[in-house]
Amino acid sequence: MKITHDVLTDTATTQLKNKSAPVDSGKLTDIHSNETMNKQQAQTFADDIYHKDEHIPQNQSTYDRPLSITAHKSESELLDKMTNTISFGELPHKLNQLRPKYEDFMNELEISSPSLAKKEWEFSVDSNDKLVVSGNITEDEKNYLEGKLNANEDIVNLAKELPDILIKGQEYDRGYDGKGKYWGKYDVTQENFKDIIDIKGLLDSSYGPNAKAFDDGFDAFSYQDNLRSQLASKAEAKYAY
Numbered sequence: 001m002k003i004t005h006d007v008l009t010d011t012a013t014t015q016l017k018n019k020s021a022p023v024d025s026g027k028l029t030d031i032h033s034n035e036t037m038n039k040q041q042a043q044t045f046a047d048d049i050y051h052k053d054e055h056i057p058q059n060q061s062t063y064d065r066p067l068s069i070t071a072h073k074s075e076s077e078l079l080d081k082m083t084n085t086i087s088f089g090e091l092p093h094k095l096n097q098l099r100p101k102y103e104d105f106m107n108e109l110e111i112s113s114p115s116l117a118k119k120e121w122e123f124s125v126d127s128n129d130k131l132v133v134s135g136n137i138t139e140d141e142k143n144y145l146e147g148k149l150n151a152n153e154d155i156v157n158l159a160k161e162l163p164d165i166l167i168k169g170q171e172y173d174r175g176y177d178g179k180g181k182y183w184g185k186y187d188v189t190q191e192n193f194k195d196i197i198d199i200k201g202l203l204d205s206s207y208g209p210n211a212k213a214f215d216d217g218f219d220a221f222s223y224q225d226n227l228r229s230q231l232a233s234k235a236e237a238k239y240a241y
Helices: 005-018 025-047 069-073 075-087 090-112 114-118 139-150 153-159 162-174 199-205 220-234
Strands: 121-125 131-135
Touching: 075 090, 075 162, 075 220, 090 114, 090 139, 090 153, 090 162, 090 199, 090 220, 114 139, 121 139, 121 199, 131 139, 131 153, 139 153, 199 220
Parallel strands: none
Antiparallel strands: 121 131
């Protein structure tokens, strides 16, 4: 091919037309950085999705990231579960199952030891499912009552379920942020239950003035007042707002 002035001119013109605009390496770096950040944020949000039906384990750190609107809506569901566990549901129902066994025990005690039956004493259950007695009684009377109570399998089997039910209801109240407005604000554990909750007191309160208004004859309002009083006087409000 013979190279002439016209050929060189045409070639130069073509190159100028096809030449790309200068690339700003700084802008490319920013674009790449933004894309990487967006991917990381998308992955973070994907990891942070909180499902409202997830179980809230005991003694585990609470979820401290922003919750979705769905999660906030389900807070009312947790309050319903708390009410149906502590206020009018599972816990008073279990106590109502225990009450006739307790009545039989007290009737027998009034026959065998009428003076002891009238004394101020209480019982609860420890973390080993053993019934423990306390109150204004002698050590011999305490040992006597503990022996009689722990020999009653029906009372033991029903009473040992009470801590789990109460603690479960408290966890519902604490919801997603670990704080409670109602029953859940008090610190009750398997270990300190015996030092806080007087089962005998809860049972005695169920014979309150409103008992006849309930189909099962269990005064849920007096029971709630007694439980609230016990928690307020003996438990730490560790989870209150």
